[in-house]
Amino acid sequence: MKLNIVCIPGDGIGPEIVAEAKKVLNKVANLYGHEINYRDVLLGGASIDVHGVPLTDETIQAAKEADAVLMGSIGGDAATSPWYQLPPNLRPEAGLLGIRKALNLFANLRPAVLYEELSDACPLRKDISEAGFDMLIMRELTGGLYFGERYTTEENGIRKAVDTLVYNENEIRRIAKKGFDIALKRRRKVTSVDKANVLDSSRLWRKVVEEVALDYPEVTLEHMLVDNCAMQLVKDPAQFDVILTENMFGDILSDEASMVTGSIGMLASASLNDTKFGLYEPSHGSAPDIAGKDAANPIATILSAAMMLKYSFDLDQEAAAIESAVKKVLEKGYRTGDIMSKGCRRVGCKEMGDLLADEIK
Ligand code: IPM
Ligand code: MG
Numbered sequence: 001m002k003l004n005i006v007c008i009p010g011d012g013i014g015p016e017i018v019a020e021a022k023k024v025l026n027k028v029a030n031l032y033g034h035e036i037n038y039r040d041v042l043l044g045g046a047s048i049d050v051h052g053v054p055l056t057d058e059t060i061q062a063a064k065e066a067d068a069v070l071m072g073s074i075g076g077d078a079a080t081s082p083w084y085q086l087p088p089n090l091r092p093e094a095g096l097l098g099i100r101k102a103l104n105l106f107a108n109l110r111p112a113v114l115y116e117e118l119s120d121a122c123p124l125r126k127d128i129s130e131a132g133f134d135m136l137i138m139r140e141l142t143g144g145l146y147f148g149e150r151y152t153t154e155e156n157g158i159r160k161a162v163d164t165l166v167y168n169e170n171e172i173r174r175i176a177k178k179g180f181d182i183a184l185k186r187r188r189k190v191t192s193v194d195k196a197n198v199l200d201s202s203r204l205w206r207k208v209v210e211e212v213a214l215d216y217p218e219v220t221l222e223h224m225l226v227d228n229c230a231m232q233l234v235k236d237p238a239q240f241d242v243i244l245t246e247n248m249f250g251d252i253l254s255d256e257a258s259m260v261t262g263s264i265g266m267l268a269s270a271s272l273n274d275t276k277f278g279l280y281e282p283s284h285g286s287a288p289d290i291a292g293k294d295a296a297n298p299i300a301t302i303l304s305a306a307m308m309l310k311y312s313f314d315l316d317q318e319a320a321a322i323e324s325a326v327k328k329v330l331e332k333g334y335r336t337g338d339i340m341s342k343g344c345r346r347v348g349c350k351e352m353g354d355l356l357a358d359e360i361k
Contacts, residue, residue, distance in 0.1 A: 003029070003036045003313060006066035008059075011045040011092060012286025013296035013349075014072025020298035020353025021070060021305045024325075027357040028309070028318050039066065043099060044074025044092035044286075045083045054095025060102045063279070068312040069103075070305055071281035077288045101142050103279065105271035106171070107178040108139040108250065109307070110283050112257035112267060114237075117330035120341040121262030124234060135240035136186065137257060138179040139250025141271055143171045144201070146247045167201045167246065169208050174274070176212040179244035180219050189220045189241035193229045193249055205246060226253070233257055254283055263338040265297030268304040270311050278312050280304040290337075294348035297336035299326055302356060325359035 007022070009015035022038065029036045041059045048054050054074075063069050075092040078084045083092055099105075113134045114122060122129040148164030176192075183190045192209045194202035206223055213221040224232065226249045232239065233256050245253065258267035267283040282300030290296055306322035309315040329352070335344040336352055347355065 001034045001313065001315070003034055004065070004067045005036060005038050005308075006062050006069045007038050007040045008043045008069060008071040008074075009040060009046070010043055010072040010074040010286065011076055012073055012288045012291040014046075014074065014286055016072075016292070016294065016296050016349050017282065017298040017301040018070065018072040020349060020356075021301045023353045023357050024302050024322060024360065025305050027360045028321060031321075031360060032315070032318050034315075034318075043071070044095045045076050045081065046074075047095060048083055048086070048090070048092065053090060054092050055098040055102075060099065063099065063103060066277075068277060068308045069279040070301075070308060071279060072301060073282065073284065073286035075286045075288075081288070097146060099279070100271060101147065103277070104142065104273040105279055106140060106142040107175055107272045108137075108141040109182070109270045109272065109311075110137040110139060110250075110254040110257070110267060111135070112137065112237075112254070112261050114261050115266070115327065115330055117327070118262040118266070118339055121339045122260060123262075124237070124260055128234075128236065131236075131238040133237040133240065133260075135237065135243060135257060136182060137243045137245070137250055137254045138175065138182065139254060140167075140171065140175040140246045141250075142247075143167050144247035165199065165201050165248075167204060169204065172205050172208040173212055176209045176244060178272070179242050180212060180216040183219045183242045184216070187241040188218055190222070191229070191240055191243050192221065192223050193226050193243055193245040193253065194223065195226050195249075196223070197225060201246070209244065229253060230256060234260060258283055263297065265300055265336065265338040266303070267300050268307050270304070270307040272311060276312050276314075278308065280308040280312075294350055295337055296349045297338050298349050298353050299336070299356075302326065302353070321360050322356070325356045328359050329355045 009018045041062045145165045148166045150163045152161040196202040258264040264284040271279045306319040310319040333344045
C-alpha cells in the first residue's frame with residue numbers, strides 16, 4: 001500500500017519524537033511491504049520563524065493532499081520565547097487550532113490505558129490502580145470556547161475580557177455519533193460529560209446526546225458533571241469506557257487521564273473528520289525545557305502513528321505490531337526519564353525509538 005503522509009515536526013521536542021515515529025513506521029513498512037512518502041511542512045513557531053505566521057495556506061494544502069498528517073508538538077516557553085510577544089492570533093497555538101478547523105477535525109480521540117508495566121509510575125493508590133483502566137476520551141475539537149467570539153476591551157477604565165462558548169445541535173450530534181460508534185467496538189458504555197447544572201450549552205449537549213443514544217440501544221449512556229468526572233478519574237478510573245465531552249472539558253480531562261496512566265508522554269491522539277483522513281499527534285506539549293537533549297519520550301507519538309495506521313489506512317495488524325512492541329520494550333525494563341522507576345534502564349529518545357523499531361519483527 002502507498003501511504004502519503006505529511007509530517008509536522010513542529011517545535012520543542014517535536015522534531016525528535018517525529019524522527020523516532022518515522023523510524024518505527026519505516027520498519028513496519030519494510031516488513032509488511034508498504035511504501036511511505038513523507039512530506040515535512042511547517043506549523044507553529046517553526047512556521048513563524050520562516051513565514052511570520054503560525055499556519056500557511058501551503059501547509060493546509062499539503063495536509064489536504066495527504067492521506068494523513070503526523071504531528072510532533074508546537075509551541076514554546078511563553079515566558080521566554082519571542083513567539084509570545086506576538087498578538088494571540090499569530091502565536092504557535094493559533095496555528096494548531098487553525099489547522100484543526102481548516103481540516104474540519106472535529107473528533108479528537110485520546111485513549112488512556114494503564115500499562116501493567118507502568119503501574120509503578122501511576123500516582124494512584126495501589127488498590128485503585130490494581131483494577132487497571134482502559135478509557136477513550138472523545139473530545140469535540142472544533143467548537144466551544146476555543147472557537148467562539150473573543151475580545152478584550154476596556155469599559156470605564158475597567159479591563160474586560162470575553163470568551164464565548166457556543167455549540168449548535170449539529171456539532172453535538174456528529175461528535176456524539178462518533179462516541180457511540182467507537183463504544184460499539186469497545187465495552188459499550190458512554191459517559192457524556194457536561195456542566196448541565198449551570199451552562200445552556202451543556203443542557204443542549206445533554207439533550208442531543210440522549211437523542212443520538214436512541215439509535216444505539218446496545219450502548220449504556222450515563223451523564224456526569226465535569227467536576228465530578230475530574231474526581232472520579234482519580235477515585236475509580238476503571239468505571240470509564242468512552243468519555244464524550246466538549247472541547248475545553250476534554251482538554252483538561254485528557255491531561256488528567258493521561259497523568260493517571262503514569263505519564264503524559266504515553267498518550268496518543270487522533271483528530272478525525274468524517275472521512276478516513278486524520279491528524280495524529282501526542283496529547284502532550286512541546287516540552288521546551290528538554291528539547292534537543294534526547295530526553296523526550298517518543299512513545300505517545302509512536303502510538304499516534306499506530307492510530308494513524310488503524311484509522312486512516314485500516315492497517316490493523318501493523319498498528320497492533322507497534323502496540324505490542326511498546327509493551328515488550330516496557331516489559332524488558334527500558335524507560336525514558338518521565339516513566340523511570342527503580343530497577344529499570346533509562347534510555348534517551350533515540351534509543352527508545354531504536355528499541356521499538358527492533359522489536360517489530
Ligand atoms: C491539546 C493542547 C492544545 C489544546 C493547545 C496547545 C492549544 O493543549 O492538544 O490538548 O488546548 O487543544
Ligand atoms: Mg491540552
